[in-house]
Amino acid sequence: MGKVCLDPGHAGGSIDPGAVNKETGLQEAAINLSIANQVKKYLIAASYQVLMTRIEEEQVETDSLEYRCELINNWGAELIVSLHCNAAVNEEANGVEIYTTPGETAADRAAACIINQVITTLPDLKLRADWDDGDPDKEANFYILRHTDAPAVLLEMAFISNPKEAKKLADSDWQREMARAVARGISDYFS
Numbered sequence: 001m002g003k004v005c006l007d008p009g010h011a012g013g014s015i016d017p018g019a020v021n022k023e024t025g026l027q028e029a030a031i032n033l034s035i036a037n038q039v040k041k042y043l044i045a046a047s048y049q050v051l052m053t054r055i056e057e058e059q060v061e062t063d064s065l066e067y068r069c070e071l072i073n074n075w076g077a078e079l080i081v082s083l084h085c086n087a088a089v090n091e092e093a094n095g096v097e098i099y100t101t102p103g104e105t106a107a108d109r110a111a112a113c114i115i116n117q118v119i120t121t122l123p124d125l126k127l128r129a130d131w132d133d134g135d136p137d138k139e140a141n142f143y144i145l146r147h148t149d150a151p152a153v154l155l156e157m158a159f160i161s162n163p164k165e166a167k168k169l170a171d172s173d174w175q176r177e178m179a180r181a182v183a184r185g186i187s188d189y190f191s
């Protein structure tokens, strides 16, 4: 089975909580870690090797993306899945997005596998896709995507700034469904 790196975005706690819901104080970094831990559980059960770039609620060295990329590349990951929650000034903004680096890359297929499972498992979630180039992923030069050797995708699971989606992100059933979908997408990619 493959070597999968799960990258829970942001260092957590007071170092870098990521996006924060301004009503409830819900922090992105905590959600990213919680869901990554559950994805890990499913992958381990399916005999994958899993590297987590952050394992603590607040972990200072993970504030450095350079540190994360070095860890990932030294370990020899075959696929990197970075988990984040989205945020926008407009509280109405909602839905799921997945990113790869620009152009046709090996990550495009991984992105399609994961996003297909996510929208099938969580049909309420609006797919915010960019179909201009014939595939659903959006493209951006995020550091973690650019500076890792293996195919890498970044999943913005939902909007923590949206009251309804923040509630979902904090819900343990929803988290489990999202984690299962991501894990299934990863196994689709490897099969």
Ligand SMILES: [Zn+2]
Residues within 6 Å of the ligand: 009, 010, 018, 019, 028, 084, 085
């Ligand atoms: Zn983030």
